[in-house]
Amino acid sequence: MKKEFIRNFCIIAHIDHGKSTLADRFLEITNTVDKRNFYNQMLDSMELERERGITIKASAVRMEYRAKDGNIYQLNLIDTPGHVDFSYEVAKSLAACEGALLLIDASQGIEAQTVANFYLASEQHLKILPVINKIDLAHAQPDAVRHQIKDILGIEEEPVLTSAKLGTDTDKILEKVVSQIPQPQGEPDAPLQALIFDSEFDTFKGVIVYLRIVNGCIEPKMKVMFMRTGKDYEVQETGIFKPSPQKIDKLCCGEVGYICCNIKTPEEVLIGDTVTAENNPAKESLPGFKKKQALVFCGLYPVNSKDFDQLRTALNKLKLTDYGFIFEPESSPSLGFGFRCGFLGLLHMDIVQERLEREFSLDLIATTPSVVYRVIQTDEKVLNVDCPSKFPSITQVKHIEEPYVKAFMIIPLESMSLIIEIARDKRGIFIGKEFLDEERIMLTYEFPLSEIIVDFYDKLKSLTKGYGSLDYELIGYRMTKLIKLDILINGEICDALSFLLHKDNVQFKARQLVTKLRELIPRQLYEVAIQAAIGGKVIARENVKPLGKNVTAKCYGGDITRKKKLLKKQKMGKKRMKQFGKIQIPQEAFRAVLKI
Secondary structure, three states, X not given: OOHHHEEEEEEEEXXXXXXXXXXXXXHHHOOOOOHHHOOOXXXXXXXXXXXXXXXXXOEEEEEEEEOOOOOEEEEEEEEOOOOHHHHHHHHHHHHOOOEEXXXXXXXOOOOHHHHHHHHHHHHOOOEEEEEEEOOOOOOOXXXXXXXXXXXXOOOOOOOEEOEOOOOEOHHXXXXXXXXXXXXXXXXXXXXXXXEXXXXXXXXXXXXXXXXXXXXXXXXXXXXXXXXXXXXXEEOOEEEEEOOOEEXXXXXXXXXEEEEEOOOOOHHHOOOOOEEXXXXXXXXXXXXXXXXXXXXXXXXXXXXXXXXXXXXXXXXXXXXXXXXXXXXXXXXXXXXXXXXXXXXXXXXXXXXXXHHHHHHOOOOEEEOOOEOOEEXXXXXXXXXXXXXXXXXXXXXXXXXXXXXXXXXXXXXXXXXXXXXXXXXXXXXXXXXXXXXXXXXXXXXXXXXXXXXXXXXXXXXXXXXXXXXXXXXXXXXXXXXXXXXXXXXXXXXXXXXXXXXXXXXXXXXXXXXHHHHHHHHHOOOOOOXXXXXEEEOOEEEEEEEEOOOOOOOOOOOOOOOHHHHHHXXXXXXXXXXXXXXXXXXXXXXXXXXXXXXX
């Protein structure tokens, strides 16, 4: 199709503002999917997405729309996630588009991730079309949201009012897409340049590479080169998404689709790389997009050590579809061989673990999550510490730095005092406030990242009755007073339960932790001592009482020495058990550390 009839756009919004529902209406209007095969949240193909009601992966689909001017347009839509942990998916999608629909809930108004996504799209110089959704709700306030769009975002253009659920005026949105989003640039006769913006692994086809063609054309039997790796391949298949994969003869300038090159090794495909022709290569690669930095780290270990190789294979395949996920091998005296994994947030970590367990049938243990600390040693060397086991001896430490973030919280005015109180508890530094309207305010704080990655977002939602929203960005490292807290089970350090925390909180957290572990670790035939220690000093202790066993029950008479003999034998047996016995720590114990 001629590029003047092609439009590439995505939908961006805060979480739960109706992106997937609006995409469903577009599929219906354009008759992309047969009515017999249609179901709600069509582009949320992952079972986990449908269960949780959130978009995790950006999904591409090609639609054909007959506009009011009589022309048929090719619309390439990418539906994106809204949670802050998956903002890297939004960044990838924006790089493959010329325009974006900024979707805003008429009842919730502009929220933190709305603002963040707006700035992401603005940096890419995309045409942004505002859309106000859910106008059918009884408590919808479209006029107030219209003013917010002008005052907060500075968008003068009149937004389209719609109800994606009912399909109200969704055709007007497509008309705006056709008339206002610019056509793709580039030349079909120029040397091939195609941006890799996503990929996935197929057992039969190998790695399926998702492309946006910027210049030139690509077709089967063509020899191509991946510019960053320098490797050559022959294209076996070209296709598009409708939304299921569909083969076509070629992909040309401005189009979005996929290629299969029988690539069996997932590590050979890099997101953001440029594909070009082997015989007529492009002079330079495309700029790609900035890689997101992992903020949260934890260890993932198979419960059965025989599954280590299977876990390695699963992680390599998962990394294809997850641009923000990183991993490297590590070993633990308690848990054996596993991987140190980096995530963009706690929800991201939870999703990755659940996907590994579901999609690859693995049984995993996740250790306590932590952030990356900088330890400046006495010899001035800088050591990046992302797990307690890497923490050096305190005698070698000059000072320690921890990552800080700037957080933007949009909350109802009535919840302001509660949020300020919890921010103080989390060592937050107040920066400023801005009244958005009569009922909402935006608070700006600086937080240590370690204080907000675990439960801060949940508390924010709870205290604001679901109306609060959070977005944050990394701003650098600052000096801190950090201590390594070790957990000892019967005198042996359990490195998987050890963690790093601020000096001011250590006594309270240690007491909380050993009390919780006493409840969760199963009782044995001997007493189990749980201790929290800093270096060689124990600061908290609890005991798991032994199970009672009446060994003298079979003595129903005779001399007292018979009973004493049996009791002595039992005492020796318990001593031996305690010396050689292994205590199985349940996964709930690791989750308890996470919550505390």
